[in-house]
Amino acid sequence: MKLHRLDRSSISNSSLTTKVNEYPYFLKIWHYHAELELVVILKSEGTCFIGDSIEKFNVGDVILIGKNLPHMWVNSEDYFNQNATELVKAIAIHFKQNYLGDSFFEASEMKHILALFERAKYGVKFLNVDTSLINEIKKMLDLEGFNKTISFLIILNKLAKHTSTKKLASDGFVNSFKSNKSDIQDKVQAYIFKNFNKEINLETAASIANMNTAAFSRYFKRVNKKTFSRYVTEIRIGYACKMLMEDKFNIAGICYESGFKNISNFNRQFKIVMNSTPSNYLKKYKTKISEQ
Numbered sequence: 001m002k003l004h005r006l007d008r009s010s011i012s013n014s015s016l017t018t019k020v021n022e023y024p025y026f027l028k029i030w031h032y033h034a035e036l037e038l039v040v041i042l043k044s045e046g047t048c049f050i051g052d053s054i055e056k057f058n059v060g061d062v063i064l065i066g067k068n069l070p071h072m073w074v075n076s077e078d079y080f081n082q083n084a085t086e087l088v089k090a091i092a093i094h095f096k097q098n099y100l101g102d103s104f105f106e107a108s109e110m111k112h113i114l115a116l117f118e119r120a121k122y123g124v125k126f127l128n129v130d131t132s133l134i135n136e137i138k139k140m141l142d143l144e145g146f147n148k149t150i151s152f153l154i155i156l157n158k159l160a161k162h163t164s165t166k167k168l169a170s171d172g173f174v175n176s177f178k179s180n181k182s183d184i185q186d187k188v189q190a191y192i193f194k195n196f197n198k199e200i201n202l203e204t205a206a207s208i209a210n211m212n213t214a215a216f217s218r219y220f221k222r223v224n225k226k227t228f229s230r231y232v233t234e235i236r237i238g239y240a241c242k243m244l245m246e247d248k249f250n251i252a253g254i255c256y257e258s259g260f261k262n263i264s265n266f267n268r269q270f271k272i273v274m275n276s277t278p279s280n281y282l283k284k285y286k287t288k289i290s291e292q
Contacts, residue, residue: 004031016095016152018141022087025080026073030193035094036120037065038159040137044088046075047242049193050123051169052231054238056245062129062137064159066121067097069169070189076246091137093152100149113153116160123168126159133158170234171225184209185223196235197259202228236260237273244282251278 006029026044041061048057049072050065057063057073065071075088097105097117105114116124133155140151187208192200205228206216220228240258243249252263260266270278 004029006031006033015099015149016093018091018093018148020089020091020141022089024087025075026088026090028072028074030070030072030190032068032070033094034067035096036067036117037071038091038093038095038137038155039063039065040091040134042089042091043086044073044075044079044090046073046079048073052173052189052235052238053123053168053170054235054242055125055168056242060129060131060134062126062134062159063168064116064120064124064126066117066123069121069123069174071123091141093137093140095152112160113156116156119165119167121174122170125166125168126162127164127166129162173224188220192232192235196232197239197257200232200259232259233269234273237270240266240270240278241274241281244278245285247282251282254278 020042026046030049039062041057041059043059045056045058048055048063049070050063051069051071079086079088104110105117136151136155136158140148140155143151188205191205191208202213202217205220206213209216209219211219217228220231224231226234236259240254243254243257244251249257255263255266258266260269267277270276270281274281276284
């Protein structure tokens with residue numbers, strides 16, 4: 001799973017681009033770009049990888065992805081069936097943080113939006129978004145020039161004041177990616193994401209980084225603020241949470257699908273990371289869903 005840098009700059013000399021993506025399924029491309037990206041899911045479900053977070057996504061989700069933050073959208077298996085008729089559909093708005101000038105958002109009236117951009121470097125998922133705001137974003141697709149710019153500022157203002165949000169990527173991931181001066185971290189991240197639910201070991205990761213295991217362990221802990229084994233465990237538990245929410249496997253099946261070799265270790269690690277057992281996590285999730 002190679003990390004790709006994509007060019008999302010506008011070919012129409014516009015300061016921001018608005019687009020509706022409609023495909024049989026999202027392409028599995030682990031990528032990043034210099035532009036921030038506001039995504040609204042209109043039709044689709046699956047899993048989004050944003051930094052080192054793994055999240056289930058569904059219709060109505062609104063997510064702001066910061067500049068140079070790696071991400072990927074992967075649809076549920078049903079979308080890859082040759083008989084599938086459903087299309088995925090999402091709005092994607094790309095823009096540079098300084099799209100209105102280097103100091104525009106530094107004005108006192110705009111600093112709450114600047115703070116939103118700062119939070120976006122981790123990825124921000126907006127929870128319980130009212131349909132009226134989603135409709136405003138849809139209407140923006142038909143606007144041009146000045147009217148589009150004003151409409152987007154109003155949307156950013158509302159998102160910056162939205163109080164129910166979830167931070168996605170971890171500090172360690174963002175800091176390591178931001179400070180990376182070579183492709184070492186990219187290669188290690190690609191190895192982890194490709195193999196986290198299979199066999200994965202420190203020795204192989206160290207060889208990818210061209211380091212001995214002791215040096216690599218020190219390097220990894222310094223840039224990610226956690227050990228290699230802890231990092232992999234948290235990725236596996238995040239994936240397990242996603243599968244629990246999808247309710248496609250029993251807990252034993254999820255244990256092995258997410259890369260653990262035995263139930264007792266899976267339960268122990270799940271409780272350490274999530275402060276809950278898998279069964280209680282699933283129960284709380286189902287209760288929350290039924291209350292909505």
